Amino acid sequence: MTSLSIEPMEQQNRSRLSDSILMANNLSKSFGGLKAVNNASIEVKYNSITGLIGPNGAGKSTLFNLLSNFLKADTGKVLFDGKPIENLNPHQIARQGFIRTFQVARVLSRLTVLENMLLGRQNQTGENLLSVIVNQGKIRQEEKENRAKAMNILESVGLAEKAYDYAGALSGGQRKLLEMARTLMTNPKLILLDEPAAGVNPTLINQICEHIVNWNQQGISFLIIEHNMDMIMSLCSHVWVLAEGTNLADGTPDKIQSDERVLEAYLGG
Ligand SMILES: Nc1ncnc2c1ncn2[C@@H]1O[C@H](COP(=O)(O)OP(=O)(O)OP(=O)(O)O)[C@@H](O)[C@H]1O
Ligand SMILES: [Mg+2]
Structure with missing residues (x-):
């Protein structure tokens, strides 16, 4: 063994x-x-x-x-x-x-903190048009998982309460933290x-x-x-x-x- x-x-x-x-x-x-x-x-x-x-x-x-x-x-x-x-x-x-x-x-200042996090997600099923049509259920599930993952990460770096604020409203330091979190x-x-x-x-x-x-x-x-x-x-x-x-x-x-x-x-x- x-x-x-x-x-x-x-x-x-x-x-x-x-x-x-x-x-x-x-x-x-x-x-x-x-x-x-x-x-x-x-x-x-x-x-x-x-x-x-x-x-x-x-x-x-x-x-x-x-x-x-x-x-x-x-x-x-x-x-x-x-x-x-x-x-x-x-x-x-x-x-x-x-x-x-x-x-x-x-x-991106005009997107929310959470939306900025979701931009960091690569390789999604929904990136390709045909795939969007064929895999709608899978895409919704991926989106749900990505949001949950993003919120977990934001929680761990202390930015969760800013999730729905515009990234432009963050301090310079918080923007750096958001970029790292992403x-x-x-x-x-x-x-x-x-x-x-x-x-x-x-x-x-x-x-x-x-x-x-x-x-x-x-x-x-x-x-x-x-x-x-x-x-x-x-x-x-x-x-x-x-x-x-x-x-x-x-x-x-x-x-x-x-x-x-x-x-x-x-x-x-
Ligand atoms: N796109 C560019 N076009 C022309 N020159 C550039 C470009 N990017 C960098 N340089 C020049 O190349 C050199 C190295 O720049 P670089 O930004 O890599 O330095 P650095 O070590 O990161 O400096 P710092 O600590 O100030 O950030 C500098 O002289 C800079 O002006
Ligand atoms: Mg430099």
Whole structure:
């Protein structure tokens, strides 16, 4: 009996070619003459919270755009969960369980908080016209389940009582929280967060950190861009540093904090 219960775990480990949920190599992107990302590489281990830091203009958000294919890279390869994704569009990538948020939260102000959550749901039967006609009962059932799921998530982040308010009425911090909450509608394996604490009050930053830890404990990996070093240092097991579009250093938060090159990059920036 013991060997039977161990076997699925061994099988799972064998099916993973590496211990990285995300591995990107030699990514580059130029805007005109500017090399915003220049041969950068990054790796995120399964079940980790990984940080990405660097001075303003270092290319961090552009790197996120390349990883999630919101921008087509000039060069480079991205493996998510062991598979190449550079030929998939962002929606297809999201369906695989890889989703990101934006530096300026992309929520629709004229929709309610709940409607914004429902936009995050991918792969519904009702997305295709023929399917709508054939599967009306199934679609209604899916909608019911999606609403229940959305309300559960909103409850867990303390936004349930705002469910029927316009998203435009939320504070900047609550919009960031809503954008994060919406990523959970797609059953993500990896979430990329672009500056989740920017413009957010300290109390809400603490809550956001608690949510991230909680979601991570449920098996979701994170890659987080942040200028808030306390947040990066307390959450992340590994930190990557980008400067002028290229890799400057990576390592544990302690190692990064005392790295002369990192300090110089920030002081020079
Ligand atoms: N669409 C674009 N067209 C032209 N230049 C761009 C574009 N997007 C980014 N850049 C430039 O590329 C460089 C990297 O920008 P990016 O936004 O990736 O930096 P960042 O590290 O995210 O900075 P910040 O910490 O300020 O958000 C900057 O010089 C920026 O002006
Ligand atoms: Mg940025």
